[in-house]
Amino acid sequence: MRTMDKVVGLGLTMVLLAGCATAPPRNPENICAIFEQHGGWHQSANKAREKWGAPVHVTMAMMYQESSFRHDARPPMRYFLFIPYGRASDAYGYAQAKKATWADYRRESGNGWADRDDFDDAIDFMGWYMNKTSKINGISKWDGYGQYLNYHEGWGGYRRGSHLRKGWLLTISRKVEARAQRYAEQYWQCKDRLNRGWFG
Template identity: 50%
Template sequence: MGRVKAATHRWWIVLITVVFLTGCASTRPPAKPSNLCSIFKEKRSWYKDAKKANDRWGTPIQIMMAIMHQESSFRHDVRPPRPWFLFIPLPRNSSAYGYPQAQDPVWDEYVDEAGGFFSSREDFGDSIDFIGWYTNKSRKLNGTSLWAADHQYLNYHEGWYGYRKGSYKKKSWLLATAGSVKRRASNYGEQLRKCNL
């Protein structure tokens, strides 16, 4: 009887370890984030999620992925650093969180309009769908082409109203970042055309 209990105990330990390691692997950033084919071969479900968001919102996969790369480097739980005063933690400067670095108000708007009660910024599928929804609204509200990666990113960073006011025009660092997103989206698009998925 004691041997059976010991064997059962070991079996549970193995099962819990496997589940834990699988969870860690699924949230770990891709090994080669600069290669879209490599990302989708490593994270098989990500291509399906990205294609689903593309079908739903019309935003090219490479543009959604380039925005996510810029925002979080594909880390599921990233958030802005917390400022400290001596040894006391202060509130964060932004509520941005997860793969899309979406802030609470706009995430809540997405959940109300297009997501679901259980949508999570730590879930890749929900996050890529959020980016598709956001870029689609940028097209509707500001006339920004779904193919204009740099201007879609400027909408994403500044918000729809900020973009409309041209708040980005005096931010040379942001314009440079938007240019980087455009180049990455172009590279991703070229890679995607050659992928065998």
């Protein structure tokens, strides 16, 4: 019976934890709808903008591409003859941050308790990364295309031109840029209302 009690208790704990996870936005194509559903996300995005100078519409467009706003997103499992043998990388969370880069962020930002599956931490990480991209490779924080290429390839990879051999990545980066522009147009319409804290 003790074993059964432990199994039931573990199951209940997992259900409760799953219930605490923030659901992805119902309408991820509209930044106003995203922030109206998740008001705390707007505050977090604004904090990252104030701290790192990262435009809200660019960070949100990059996060959409990386995780579709899922807190537990991971790269897909790889298979050999139907046998799983691991994932392409250890990227995880809203920002699909890798462990080593996340460790650098925690150390340099002073946010030592940051979690990759916490939206506030993830968007702060993206702001930190975009700020470093601007300093290291001279890419404007408003340039969704160039920022995403750096985010995907890393600063050294971008300098070496690794993205130039990846047509699929260039296409995706243009999609990020286009989404950022749409988000910017939408955000212009609702930013003041969101900042007042009511959605009437």
